[in-house]
Amino acid sequence: MPCPFFFPTQKFEAIAVPHRARLPLRDGWSGQCTAPGHEGYLPGPQELADGCNLGYAKDCPRFPQQRAYDAIRFGIARDDKEAVLLTYVCEAAHLPVEHGTLKYVAGRWLSPHADSRLQRMAECYLQTYLSQRNESQPEQSS
Secondary structure, three states: OOOOOEEEEEEOOOOOOOOHHHOOOOOOEEEEEOOOOOOOOOOOHHHHHHHHOOOOOOOOOOOOOOOOOOEEEEEEEEEOOOEEEEEEEEEEOOEEEEEEEEEEEOOEEOOOOOOHHHHHHHHHHHHHHHHHHHHHOOOOOO
């Protein structure tokens, strides 16, 4: 569950966590903070590992008291090779407050989420998912 104010920009290869694939976005990401009053702040490696990539960052001094949700979860609902249906759940106090699906077909999102942060996280999640899926498929001989 990444922090809802995290805007990931690129893979963070140096993240010091075991089992990278278990991270909420399926890998570590670096990026910037979008919390009100702190837009553009670039978190350091420890902040990225302990808060931005993991959500529920209540110890973060930039985490606003007033917010719509605390964290976001993603999952793959369906993958039929032509289209991927990604689900998301936004949580506040460990309870769902918003949920929905995002559909990715033929290299594009059919209906992107209105929140650019959530949409970017979905893109990162899907990018890593597709990369891992393609790596795990055996090559077909002709």
